[in-house]
Amino acid sequence: MTRVFSGIQPTGIPHLGNYLGAIRNWVALQDDHECIFCLVDLHAITVWQNPTELREQTRQQAAVLLASGIDPVKHILFNQSAVSAHTRLGWIFNCVARLGWLNRMTQFKDKAGKDRENHSAGLYVYPNLMAADILAYKATRVPVGDDQRQHIELANDIAKKFNHDYEVEFFPEIEAFVPPQAARVMSLRDGAKKMSKSDASAQSRIDMTDDADTIALKIRRAKTDPEPLPSSPEGLAERPEARNLVGLYAALADQTPEQVLQQHGGEGFGPFKKALTDVLVARIEPIAQETARLLGDVPHIDAILRDGGQRAATIADPIVTEAERLVGFLK
Ligand code: AQP
Incomplete structure (x- = not known):
């Protein structure tokens, strides 16, 4: 093996x-x-x-x-x-x-x-x-x-x-x-920097122990741009922050960026961030709760x-x- x-x-x-x-x-x-x-x-x-x-x-x-x-x-x-x-x-x-x-x-x-x-x-x-x-x-x-x-x-x-x-x-x-998706997750504050434990800003990353409210707040504050989401990944080429959020959604929902944009293309970041928060909370909350339980022993x-x-x-x-x-x- x-x-x-x-x-x-x-x-x-x-x-x-x-x-x-x-x-x-x-x-x-x-x-x-x-x-x-x-x-x-x-x-x-x-x-x-x-x-x-x-x-x-x-x-x-x-x-x-x-x-x-x-x-x-x-x-x-x-x-x-x-x-x-x-x-x-x-x-x-x-x-x-x-x-x-x-x-x-x-x-x-x-x-x-x-x-x-x-x-x-x-x-x-x-x-x-x-x-x-x-x-x-x-x-x-x-x-x-x-x-x-x-x-x-x-x-x-x-x-x-x-x-x-x-x-x-x-x-x-x-x-x-190296995973095919989300091999490099970027900071929520700067799409040119990778998400990192040692980044001084806690707002730049989602911790695996964050609760639902903290995740929602960090995603609401995540840097974006004023344009709505494009309908295909080519439209993300010059938009690193938008590309990062679409990549996160795709990795968590087991979809390709194409599929995510077929569904969410044309949307503003308000509704898309809400949808992203939901998939994040569904994945992270059970891990955070089990982590807290384990740390009790x-x-x-x-x-x-x-x-x-x-x-x-x-x-x-x-x-x-x-x-x-x-x-x-x-x-
Ligand atoms: N942003 C990232 N996107 C995708 N993978 C990442 N990894 C780290 N950051 C990202 C992968 O996680 C594994 C463990 O990394 P590590 O803790 O050994 O060191 P790191 O890469 O230096 O991670 P950090 O968070 O940036 O830590 P600090 O701030 O302490 O240096 C590795 O497989 C890494 O590829």
């Missing part, structure tokens, strides 16, 4: 972009894949995190994933720092990856902005650790949003160079699995993560020990 690995940073409450770009595809893959899902707390601290909040957010992420349908018994859910294989292989990959490769990573450029010198070295080598996360399990399929495509290509370059440098066929090729969440960590280590430890042996470490 194909092994799937994917991760999410416990840097805040998961939002609609995380859900549509990643989490709901994770849930679907569980039917016919062996899945390993990871709360990547090592990645989270590439930007400083308040320690108490990091612990809380890790549990909250776990609760949202469980509430969304992740099965921690048939599959594995754990937090990254619990399995030392990630950092052991991450260091080897720091020595395999070339600086030129990392210099091309657009996510680092976006996150560091102009103030590059003041960011952590961890943020810069983040893609090497991400490659280690996946390859420590020899996972071959990685469901991610569109923003992570470049990191998966880099992981494949690292795997190939390791195999070449040590004259082995040890690490497999990885395939990014923190020891249960901790036990799930502990068990997942132990099972993950059973897979990763022998693979990484073999990689260390290939490199020439005394074992």
Whole structure:
């Protein structure tokens, strides 16, 4: 059975972009894949995190994933720092990856902005650790949003160079699995920016724990333009905010943008935003309620993560020990 690995940073409450770009595809893959899902707390601290909040957010992420349908018994859910294989292989990959490769990573450029010198070295080598996360399990399929495509290509370059440098066929090729719809959900305040946990404006995103009133308010305030909706997707070309809202509706209603516009073309944003709010509330409210219920039993969440960590280590430890042996470490 194909092994799937994917991760999410416990840097805040998961939002609609995380859900549509990643989490709901994770849930679907569980039917016919062996899945390993990871709360990547090592990645989270590439930007400083308040320690108490990091612990809380890790549990909250776990609760949202469980509430969304992740099965921690048939599959594995754990937090990254619990399995030392990630950092052991991450260091080897720091020595395999070339600086030129990392210099091309657009996510680092976006996150560091102009103030590059003041960011952590961890943020810069983040893609090497991400490659280690996946390859420590020899996972071959990685469901991610569109923003992570470049990191998966880099992981494949690292795997190939390791195999070449040590004259082995040890690490497999990885395939990014990007959803056909809503692979890049944009901010509700700016159609040119992706929806992000770290955006200073809470109005820019729908959190997976928002209640119906909060969702309705955020959608009412979402930036749009004065024109009515067009009757086909071509009419959205120069209208990023309208395109984002139509894309959200389509992803949530399991329709194509064409179908959405056949139904809603010609409408003003007032009625369309109401219809969008309805599909959002129908999807998010049950997840938010189940998340709140799960968070009432923190020891249960901790036990799930502990068990997942132990099972993950059973897979990763022998693979990484073999990689260390290939490199020439005394074992
Ligand atoms: N806006 C998005 N649209 C579609 N997919 C998205 N993902 C993230 N944002 C969007 C996908 O969610 C998964 C987990 O992402 P992450 O938490 O590891 O990191 P991120 O991409 O850096 O997400 P954020 O929300 O922007 O976090 P911060 O603000 O902390 O950096 C990934 O598969 C990602 O593609």
